[in-house]
Amino acid sequence: xxxxxxxxxxxxxxxxxxxxxxxxxxxxxxxxxxxxxxxxxxxxxxxxxxxxxxxxxxxxxxxxxxxxxxxxxxxxxxxxxxxxxxxxxxxxxxxxxxxxxxxxxxxxxxxxxxxxxxxxxxxxxxxxxxxxxxxxxxxxxxxxxxxxxxxxxxxxxxxxxxxxxxxxxxxxxxxxxxxxxxxxxxxxxxxxxxxxxxxxxxxxxxxxxxxxxxxxxxxxxxxxxxxxxxxxxxxxxxxxxxxxxxxxxxxxxxxxxxxxxxxxxxxxxxxxxxxxxxxxxxxxxxxxxxxxxxxxxxxxxxxxxxxxxxxxxxxxxxxxxxxxxxxxxxxxxxxxxxxxxxxxxxxxxxxxxxxxxxxxxxxxxxxxxxxxxxxxxxxxxxxxxxxxxxxxxxxxxxxxxxxxxxxxxxxxxxxxxxxxxxxxxxxxxxxxxxxxxxxxxxxxxxxxxxxxxxxxxxxxxxxxxxxxxxxxxxxxxxxxxxxxxxxxxxxxxxxxxxxxxxxxxxx
Ligand code: MSP
Numbered sequence: 001x002x003x004x005x006x007x008x009x010x011x012x013x014x015x016x017x018x019x020x021x022x023x024x025x026x027x028x029x030x031x032x033x034x035x036x037x038x039x040x041x042x043x044x045x046x047x048x049x050x051x052x053x054x055x056x057x058x059x060x061x062x063x064x065x066x067x068x069x070x071x072x073x074x075x076x077x078x079x080x081x082x083x084x085x086x087x088x089x090x091x092x093x094x095x096x097x098x099x100x101x102x103x104x105x106x107x108x109x110x111x112x113x114x115x116x117x118x119x120x121x122x123x124x125x126x127x128x129x130x131x132x133x134x135x136x137x138x139x140x141x142x143x144x145x146x147x148x149x150x151x152x153x154x155x156x157x158x159x160x161x162x163x164x165x166x167x168x169x170x171x172x173x174x175x176x177x178x179x180x181x182x183x184x185x186x187x188x189x190x191x192x193x194x195x196x197x198x199x200x201x202x203x204x205x206x207x208x209x210x211x212x213x214x215x216x217x218x219x220x221x222x223x224x225x226x227x228x229x230x231x232x233x234x235x236x237x238x239x240x241x242x243x244x245x246x247x248x249x250x251x252x253x254x255x256x257x258x259x260x261x262x263x264x265x266x267x268x269x270x271x272x273x274x275x276x277x278x279x280x281x282x283x284x285x286x287x288x289x290x291x292x293x294x295x296x297x298x299x300x301x302x303x304x305x306x307x308x309x310x311x312x313x314x315x316x317x318x319x320x321x322x323x324x325x326x327x328x329x330x331x332x333x334x335x336x337x338x339x340x341x342x343x344x345x346x347x348x349x350x351x352x353x354x355x356x357x358x359x360x361x362x363x364x365x366x367x368x369x370x371x372x373x374x375x376x377x378x379x380x381x382x383x384x385x386x387x388x389x390x391x392x393x394x395x396x397x398x399x400x401x402x403x404x405x406x407x408x409x410x411x412x413x414x415x416x417x418x419x420x421x422x423x424x425x426x427x428x429x430x431x432x433x434x435x436x437x438x439x440x441x442x443x444x445x446x447x448x449x450x451x452x453x454x455x456x457x458x459x460x461x462x463x464x465x466x467x468x469x470x471x472x473x474x475x476x477x478x479x480x481x482x483x484x485x486x487x488x489x490x491x492x493x494x495x496x497x498x499x500x501x502x503x504x505x506x507x
Contacts, residue, residue: 051096056233106243119174379443
């Protein structure tokens with residue numbers, strides 16, 4: 001009997017459209033794409049959401065600096081994100097923009113819920129008060145005096161702006177106990193463990209109620225019932241995870257909420273591990289199951305920023321390394337979840353070693369031998385040799401476990417080890433000698449090598465969609481379906497193969 005397909009809803013942060021995408025944005029979305037592809041391969045019912053965050057003071061200011069209306073500017077930059085993701089082979093189920101009517105409608109419904117909500121301590125969830133605060137426009141958030149570094153924003157090192165206005169506040173303080181319990185008990189699993197501790201630490205230090213409306217920010221969704229105020233951009237942005245599903249009552253919302261996995265970078269932990277669960281509780285909605293927080297990368301040791309002039313354009317990278325090359329390089333720089341450094345100078349070597357000389361060379365070698373010694377046909381053999389089968393099975397288990405643990409680099413290392421093992425088998429068996437000394441041994445050896453290649457094709461599919469599609473065509477495997485590793489029927493005629501990853505000359 002077929003198992004019920006698992007319902008898998010995965011989200012990325014939605015990205016500010018104040019600038020074009022850089023590899024940081026692509027990094028998170030690519031990781032989500034790998035997981036979405038993997039769940040699809042296993043027959044899961046997958047909804048993979050990404051998109052753009054288009055309101056707020058920052059976007060309005062950038063638009064003005066570019067002499068565009070905020071909407072024009074958002075349209076252009078949102079398209080650049082969509083395009084960059086497409087050029088990296090990222091296939092989302094949906095792409096949400098917060099200026100879309102469907103988002104605005106869902107946000108209105110959610111805000112109404114909040115307006116009518118009572119906290120666990122019996123207070124109204126929203127209240128009005130005067131707000132004085134220090135605002136960093138680049139972060140789109142307020143800081144307290146003690147959070148500043150030398151009187152400036154601790155992240156952007158730029159001056160903060162004193163703001164005073166009458167705002168609507170969310171009574172976060174009444175929800176903090178419940179949020180702490182949810183995080184502590186893993187009702188919302190915050191991963192990796194150190195990020196869970198960080199979230200609990202933030203709650204321990206005490207977090208104040210926050211204002212959910214803005215008087216001065218005009219580029220936003222009007223706050224229902226509050227003439228002249230807009231909804232705080234972060235509050236409505238978080239709701240994208242619901243609006244894309246058609247909250248409050250569309251079918252996808254009923255089917256996919258709560259999210260299975262929300263991927264974020266460590267910079268926005270507080271919003272996702274504390275504010276978001278509290279807002280959901282107030283609206284009476286279930287909490288996301290897992291929040292995976294990945295690290296940040298620096299470029300050759302420096303923070304990536306426009307002023308440093310070291311921002312890497314992901315689309316430019318694909319011109320050099322191809323779609324799959326970039327996907328591979330980005331995911332193997334350092335373990336997902338940790339911070340790390342991206343050294344562009346090492347991309348070429350890594351590409352040549354792991355892709356040109358690794359999978360690319362192995363595939364060419366195996367297929368060339370099948371053409372040379374077996375007339376281009378899958379040889380007739382007694383099935384796969386037990387030791388080869390064991391190696392494949394072990395690799396498959398490792399890859400599955402690693403993907404369950406968000407350890408992309410571990411999954412890829414296991415697949416690399418399988419390729420190396422295949423290469424070693426060729427070197428040991430020396431088919432070119434057997435062809436004259438003991439040709440009767442060749443069919444089994446070639447059959448085993450083809451089995452390794454088929455396994456690699458399946459295991460690598462979520463990571464390298466283009467390459468594995470080419471290999472599937474060559475091996476006559478058709479569309480990827482299921483994560484079971486198929487066997488090749490003896491006698492099947494195989495097409496020749498073009499180099500998958502042409503070697504790049506040293507720079
Ligand atoms: N719009 C908010 C998120 C709202 S979600 C409801 C935002 N946008 S952002 O454009 O600044 O994107 C932040 C995200 O981009 C990070 O959380 C991370 O996923 C990714 N990254 C940005 N720079 C990065 C690095 N240098 N390294 C790794 N990821 C990076 O915050």
